[in-house]
Amino acid sequence: MAGIGFELRKLMRRNTLSGVARAYLYAGVISSGPMILSCFGILIIGVLSLTVVVPTVLITQFQVSVTYMIACSLIVTGPLQLAFTRFVSDRLFEERDDLVISNYRAVQLACTVASGLIAVVAMGFGFRTEPLGYRILMIAGFVIASNIWIAVIFLSSVKQYRQILLSFAIGYTFVVGLTLSLNRHGITGLLGGFVAGHAILFALLSGIVHRHFRSPRFMSFEVFDRKMMYPSLAWVGLMFNLGVWADKFVFWYVPETGTRVIGWFHASLIYDIPVFLAYVCVMPAMAAFLVRIEADFVEYYDAFYDAVRTGATLQRIHAMRDMMVGSVRAGLYEIIKVQVVTLLLIVAFGAALLGALRISSLYLPLLLVDVIAASLQVLFLGLLNVLFYLDARREVLRLTGLFVLLNTGFTLLSIKIGPEAYGYGFAAALVAVTVVAVRTLDRKFAFLEYETYMLQ
Incomplete structure (x- = not known):
């Protein structure tokens, strides 16, 4: 995070109240901006759809579905996030920039295949009674969300923090707008707008990636070489994300606190809102x-x-x-x-x-x-x-x-x-x-x- 550090230190050295305030505001937006935008985007969609979507249980099903989409995509991509960040940092230190974008594509290929297989199996076994459109959109949304986290972690490792935040702001504007314009079509419309908005967000992030890096090779797999891979970082990424969501999953699936919402997805009314x-x-x-x-x-x-x-x-x-x-x-x-x-x-x-x-x-x-x-x-x-x-x-x-x-x-x-x-x-x-x-x-x-x- 050296890019952030340089900007923050410059603001703090002014020794003025406005400089300190700007430093804290900048840090707060950068550190939690994407998370806050995601949470408020889902909340705004739910509130503004109350008078349009009938029955309102469809809104709950939509919100629970996208919550699982985000949570599970973070867990699935956890092993790749920190390990890939370290790989990118090492290659940039060695001034081997040509390996960065080609290995980024390899990581995205692995992420797409893994998340796609998981989503297909989950939708095939746990959501057979749900509409085909819902299942297809959940598969597509899960794959896109997983790739978004890889793009975000890549851009973070090369210090493109402002571009990440701007992309999320634009992307979630489209997410909210498209979802609200399609909410009259029920859960399929809500989910379709959400997935389409995330596809635009992913396109914005990918554009930033490919604008900053070039390579004579389209794709290479050094990132998976045992000499360049850090298995401990992969395990840390998995364990941290599992730890963050562990209490939520327990509350969702223990009968005393959780209720089934749609397919395999459960939620806990008493726990989710306070968290x-x-x-x-x-x-x-x-x-x-x-x-x-x-x-x-x-x-x-x-x-x-x-x-x-x-x-x-x-x-x-x-x-x-x-x-x-x-x-x-x-x-x-x-x-x-x-x-x-x-x-x-x-x-x-x-x-x-x-x-x-x-x-x-x-x-x-x-x-x-x-x-x-x-x-x-x-x-x-x-x-x-x-x-x-x-x-x-x-x-x-x-x-x-x-x-x-x-x-x-x-x-x-x-x-x-x-x-x-x-x-x-x-x-x-x-x-x-x-x-x-x-x-x-x-x-x-x-x-x-x-x-x-x-x-x-």
């Missing part, structure tokens, strides 16, 4: 995390390794290590402070917010717990990010694997306890993995100089 609102509420924390990591930590990180490479004094190296540690602590404290303020605002105005959305105030306790849990997820993500900077891939893999196990187990336990414990399983899992991540990072920093010199 959605909670993720919207963590946007300030994501901005704080990105500003502190990119504006402070990366600067000291670069200074530390520059000191090592240039043969600086041990005192200088220790000083830069200490500054790195201090910047991480300051960043984590800032995330906590921002989310405490957000939580207090939810306590004060949460009932009014739920009322404005025509949601019962009985959801407020669960919303508060989910906001805390989502805030901890941002904290956990920040710690993983720092560990990635320190190349602690095995430690990150263990942490994400633990996240999957604890989130699944604690969520099942919370459902067994009863409604008063809903959401606490997700929060407890994140408390545990965040504590373990902090201890892991402490140990990593304690032996940083030793590992830098002795384990190369």
Whole structure:
């Protein structure tokens, strides 16, 4: 994220209120813009279709279908995302740009084949009674969504953040517009507009990719070479996405909390809405995390390794290590402070917010717990990010694997306890993995100089 870091540091160095405000706004939009646009796009489509789509259960079926489309596409492409990012970064460092776009096409081919096969099997076995148009659109939408995540992760690795955000803004304008224009045709119309809008978004992202890179070879498969592949990163990508969605799947499919909506797809009325609102509420924390990591930590990180490479004094190296540690602590404290303020605002105005959305105030306790849990997820993500900077891939893999196990187990336990414990399983899992991540990072920093010199 060096491109973001350069822009943020430039804004922060102005030492003005407007400069700091612009830095945080820019970080917040970049870090959570696509997610927020996706969530609000689906919400707007549902609200504006209420008076047109009859019966309204079709809107619920549409929203649940696209939620599964997004969730499962993230999980399926998880193993490719981080591994491909590392491959692209390594090739750019080696100045072998010709391998970038050709291997990007290979990854997209693999993604298309894998996601297409999964979607065909799922639609063939779990949705036989649904209309043919619905099944075809779900297959096409799943393949397109999977390829969108590959394009996004590729453009992120080459620092095209603004183009990503602009593409999502334009793409979701088409998504909402096309879906609303076709909503009179029921779930097939809703889904058709959604898939067509995503096809436009994917075309925009692909245009950016092919405009910036050229290669004499159309396609090459070095990315799958065991010498260039990082299996640990593939497993981390899978485990992190599974961990994020584990509690949702548990609530969807446990009989006490989930109900069947369409085909194999289930949803949880009591859990889904508070979780959605909670993720919207963590946007300030994501901005704080990105500003502190990119504006402070990366600067000291670069200074530390520059000191090592240039043969600086041990005192200088220790000083830069200490500054790195201090910047991480300051960043984590800032995330906590921002989310405490957000939580207090939810306590004060949460009932009014739920009322404005025509949601019962009985959801407020669960919303508060989910906001805390989502805030901890941002904290956990920040710690993983720092560990990635320190190349602690095995430690990150263990942490994400633990996240999957604890989130699944604690969520099942919370459902067994009863409604008063809903959401606490997700929060407890994140408390545990965040504590373990902090201890892991402490140990990593304690032996940083030793590992830098002795384990190369």
